[in-house]
Amino acid sequence: MTRLRVAFAGTPEFAVPTLRALMDSPYELVGVLTQPDRPSGRGRRLTPSPVKLATGTSAPLAQPAALRSADDRAQLAGWQPEVLVVVAYGLILPKAVLEIPRLGCVNLHASLLPRWRGAAPVERALLAGDDVTGVTVMLMEEGLDTGPILLQRQITIDGQDTGLSLRERLATLGAPLLLEALQGLAGDTLQPRSQPAEGVTYARKLEKREAAIDWSRPAVEIERQVRALQPWPVAETVRLDAEDEVPERLLVRAARVAPGGAAPIAGQPGRVIEANGHHRDGYIRVQCGAGHLDLLTLQRPGGSPLPASTFTRGPRPLEPNTVLGGAT
Numbered sequence: 001m002t003r004l005r006v007a008f009a010g011t012p013e014f015a016v017p018t019l020r021a022l023m024d025s026p027y028e029l030v031g032v033l034t035q036p037d038r039p040s041g042r043g044r045r046l047t048p049s050p051v052k053l054a055t056g057t058s059a060p061l062a063q064p065a066a067l068r069s070a071d072d073r074a075q076l077a078g079w080q081p082e083v084l085v086v087v088a089y090g091l092i093l094p095k096a097v098l099e100i101p102r103l104g105c106v107n108l109h110a111s112l113l114p115r116w117r118g119a120a121p122v123e124r125a126l127l128a129g130d131d132v133t134g135v136t137v138m139l140m141e142e143g144l145d146t147g148p149i150l151l152q153r154q155i156t157i158d159g160q161d162t163g164l165s166l167r168e169r170l171a172t173l174g175a176p177l178l179l180e181a182l183q184g185l186a187g188d189t190l191q192p193r194s195q196p197a198e199g200v201t202y203a204r205k206l207e208k209r210e211a212a213i214d215w216s217r218p219a220v221e222i223e224r225q226v227r228a229l230q231p232w233p234v235a236e237t238v239r240l241d242a243e244d245e246v247p248e249r250l251l252v253r254a255a256r257v258a259p260g261g262a263a264p265i266a267g268q269p270g271r272v273i274e275a276n277g278h279h280r281d282g283y284i285r286v287q288c289g290a291g292h293l294d295l296l297t298l299q300r301p302g303g304s305p306l307p308a309s310t311f312t313r314g315p316r317p318l319e320p321n322t323v324l325g326g327a328t
Helices: 013-023 050-055 070-079 121-128 163-186 219-228 308-312
Strands: 005-010 028-033 038-040 045-047 083-087 105-109 132-139 149-156 236-239 249-257 272-276 283-287 292-299
Touching (some): 028 070, 105 163, 121 163, 132 163, 219 292, 283 308
Parallel strands (some): 005 028, 083 105
Antiparallel strands (some): 132 149, 283 292
């Protein structure tokens, strides 16, 4: 195997398996780029990225806030990489960066391109109800995830997958595929192919407002919303009890489509029609625009996730005829 000089750029947990694969490979990891430390948690303490923590002392580390100027790019250029591996870095790479490595910049993307180009491919695939997804290794160019494809691998989306679990599966799938692509590039045995013009979709960045549950939608769509938005921003609803000056927010951590089909339902979407709290596998059944949704795990802001049966007992229970609405 040719001993390439490889630099790495990545930030979140999704990038860590590929970084570790590179650290354990015969390639020479000459440096790592990651986002600057960010305030996090209730105390807003500066927190290093998962990639920074995983790098440790294994390679030189740089955390530029941008890569627009020559000064911003100086450390990367000084490492003299032959290829730059990019996995969820979080900064746009200008042309001047793309031109630094002689073999170019190689990106691992969490979808089967050209479907779901952009920032949130995992969540958009779940929200859309896709049956399959995968990972793509591509050569980067200035367009948004438009570069030629080197390799792809497909997996089936499980009916229980959340944004978190599917992202973890794709990260594990992508790490060895990236090494395979590097081997092909180094040996000049891998032929890039242009992305097809058909089937292009865009995975726009998630926004907090997308967490609000619209109970007039079909239950199957709301169930996908609950799974896709784990661990952020988390699907949520509010109680619309008349005596509340400020509606109580409830985070929905787990749910399922209730048996009985998805026909349109007469009556008020968001109304609790059954609260089964007699055993630990209880549920709270809510009327939707089509079908019913069983809430299985809920959480009050600042509290711990609790089984639905807990919300049918004690103070302020969720019981039949309680009405839920969109988050405030």
